[in-house]
Amino acid sequence: MTLSLFRISIAATLSCCLITASATPLDHPVTRYKFDLPPSADLSYAIQAQQSGLSINGEGLVKWQAADKHFSVSSETRAMLVGKILEATSQGGIDDYGLAPTQFINKRFRKDPTTTSFNRDTGTISFSQSSESYPIKGGEQDRTSVIWQLIAVARAAPRQFKAGSEWVFFVAGQRDAEPWTFKVIKKEKISTSLGELETVHIFKSPPPDAKDQQLDIWLAPSLEWYPVRLRFTDPNNDFIEQTLRQVSNKAAK
DSSP: OHHHHHHHTTTOOTTOTTSOOOOOOSOOOOOOOOOOOOOOEEEEEEEEEEETTEEEEEEEEEEEEEETTEEEEEEEEEETTTEEEEEEEEEEEEETTEEEEEEEEEEETTSOOEEEEEETTTTEEEETTEEEEEEOOSOOEETTHHHHHHHHHHHHOTTTOOTTOEEEEEEEOSSOEEEEEEEEEEEEEEEETTEEEEEEEEEEOOOTTOOOOEEEEEEEGGGTTEEEEEEEEOTTSOEEEEEEEEEESOOOO
16 A cells, blocks of 8 residues: 555656656747636645556646646645645746746655756756756746646637647656647546536547557636646556545635
């Protein structure tokens, strides 16, 4: 049981910060989208996982705040019998491209925290766990902020967020960075503790020839486009699924 719970700490989090990046050229194109940031909110999730044949339950909490040209996202994941197994935080400013992170910190179960820095004064992205460096051109995200940047883009262009459309972001992880492509699959109704919700299903596949996790995201337009379900699937079909349980501090529409 302990081994499986530890594996969750390597995969389960709304921040998406644990999907493995592949080597990529240091240069990258700039993509600028219109954006509309969602209201600040606290979101709690129920976690279900299948790891090495074992079924595991847990809970996750995400705190999203955006105001006065500043944003922050913090998330923590807890598993039964073990407690807190992962913490991730992203914070920074808001500029013409949307979220502009300055620091991304990831803390895994029984591991030292890692820091990814967006050095706005020197225009570079650097990592505490590697010597890699990438230029900041505009629109770069970390693995926590990218979900909320995606939400902001969807809110600004809901009609364009249709099946078959693709949305690309340059995303920094714990050691390096790469382009992430999100593809809109279709509209789907899913059941949650908040009732049945109409959602937009979005898929982030691994890079070509890579054996990384797949990520499925379901955003609910009726709930400010908040993520109501996320599913991380390993190549061996082990998975972790997070389903929204409660939203608080949400501005009414």
